[in-house]
């Protein structure tokens with residue numbers, strides 16, 4: 001009789017959060033079409049300068065789940081990197097967010113909206129309920145966290 005090997009563990013599967021970090025470069029201009037030029041200048045200051053400015057953004061993508069008893073992984077981080085390549089690097093790296101990314105044609109390219117955009121792209125590629133958090137560092141001092149609310 002063929003023996004089948006079954007892994008049976010008495011330990012409850014542990015629940016983990018794993019994060020992959022990715023940087024990308026892009027430029028933008030903070031400008032709202034629903035405001036006057038004067039209001040834009042007043043509100044966004046130097047970030048409203050017509051020719052825009054750049055950032056080296058850093059994104060932290062965190063997924064959640066149980067540790068698989070056979071692989072020891074929540075998810076293969078190599079797979080997560082492929083999803084990040086598709087959802088973040090391809091559309092955003094070395095782009096002008098306002099001119100090259102249709103989403104930002106009528107949405108102010110703040111870090112808040114960028115985090116939402118990245119969440120919406122990532123959630124389409126990941127298994128249900130695995131995406132936990134998107135954290136975007138616009139500068140060393142400006143950081144936004146989005147968890148899908």
Ligand SMILES: CC(=O)C(=O)[C@H]1CNc2nc(N)[nH]c(=O)c2N1
Nearest residue numbers: 030047053109110111112138142
């Ligand atoms: C600094 C910059 O270069 C910005 O573009 C900043 C300016 N202020 C600001 N405030 C927010 N609440 N969200 C932003 O993305 C942001 N960008």
Ligand SMILES: O=P(O)(O)OP(=O)(O)OP(=O)(O)O
Nearest residue numbers: 046047138139140141142143
């Ligand atoms: O937000 P900014 O434009 O001022 O850019 P920063 O990286 O936060 O630098 P600082 O706050 O020191 O100007």
Ligand SMILES: [Zn+2]
Nearest residue numbers: 028047053055
């Ligand atoms: Zn900026």
